[in-house]
Amino acid sequence: MKTYSIASVPADGIGQEVVPAALEVLKVLQQRDRGFRLRVETFPWGSEYYRHHGLMMPTSGLETLRPFDAILFGAVGAPDIADDITLWGLRLRICQSFDQYANIRPTRILPGIRSPLSGRGPGDLDMMIVRENSEGEYAGQGGRSHRGLPEEVGTETAIYTRAGCERIMRFAYELARSRPRKKLTVVTKSNAQRHGMVMWDEISAEVGAQFPDVASDKMLVDAMTARMVNNPGSLDTVVATNLHADILSDLAAALAGSLGIAPTANLNPPRKFPSMFEPIHGSAFDITGKGIANPIGTFWTTVLMLDHLGEKAAAARLMAAIEKTTAAAVFTPDLGGKAKTKDVTQAVIDAL
Ligand code: GGG
Secondary structure: OEEEEEEEEEEOOOHHHHHHHHHHHHHHHHHHHOOEEEEEEEOOOOHHHHHHHOOOOOOOHHHHHOOOOEEEEEEOOEOOEOHHHHHHHHHHHHHHHOOOOEEEEEEEOOOOOOOOOOOOOOOOOEEEEEEEOOOEEEEEEEEEEOOOOOOOEEEEEEEOOHHHHHHHHHHHHHHHHHOOOOEEEEEEOOOOOOOHHHHHHHHHHHHHOOOOOOEEEEEEHHHHHHHHHHOHHHOOEEEEOHHHHHHHHHHHHHHOOOHHHOEEEEEOOOOOOOEEEEEOOOOOOOOOOOOOOOOHHHHHHHHHHHHHHOOHHHHHHHHHHHHHHHHOOOOOHHHOOOOOHHHHHHHHHHHO
16 A cells, blocks of 8 residues: 655645645545555644744755655735745745746636636636746846835846746646647737747747647737636636736636635646645635635645545545535535535535
């Protein structure tokens, strides 16, 4: 029997509620499946750790995480700590140090869930957004000068490298090829951003030439938002820069019913470092502690994690249990229901 080591980092806000819920579900799944075991270790990092130590994770945190097979992450963000400290101190520190350059964000309307797009239901939206996850607008380049003076200046420089563009395009084309529709939409803004984004377009065309069986098109990010609302069925795999994909995937999740159901995987495709799995949503401190956080995003995230570990049957079994639960309308308030986190968790366990 295979045993996988999982580092659990629930971190902030509702991360402390949805990650334990996912671990409960995973425990039952292992009893049901019997083909694999998970050895889970939980790390108390995040904003509370920061309040005591002035850091979101220990200086040795990356070394600690490195030997694990995967990382299950909750969320970062706290009302009393600047967002750039929480994001860069933990989530981005792990993503960038472990070269998790491909972030995948599947979106579907799950059975029983009503999309805010009238007349749309399961089958009308089935997208896979690929977020470039290592550079672009999140390169961390920039600075502030003349603070507090009238001539104060702040710069935020997006960096696009040939190597970075090539590898994410190759990843996206391969993913598109593996899906039945073999379609890739490349999101850009090369009309206004005429250097890095033009190079992004050129490299997408170069890489695309090696995938003649994948149909590709190019969309400006502004027009893409309208297409996602007006004609979501025309989209399959989508690749976009770090910031564009971050924004578009929140829109995609909302169109699929709620940000609370959306999963994501931060992948290091060569598997030199562990990959990290997390719900798309953040810490949601407005609902923290109320017991009403939607755990579906984290459950679906664990499906991505099991898939990545090679436990395809267990992943499919868990996805089926999630879909059975949504079809039965066991919904938390974000989906218009009255269920608590624990009710949704129990429903998924019962379905397993
Ligand atoms: N689980 C995702 C999470 O914690 N997100 C917090 C956040 O602020 N994300 C912004 C980003 O990753 O760009």
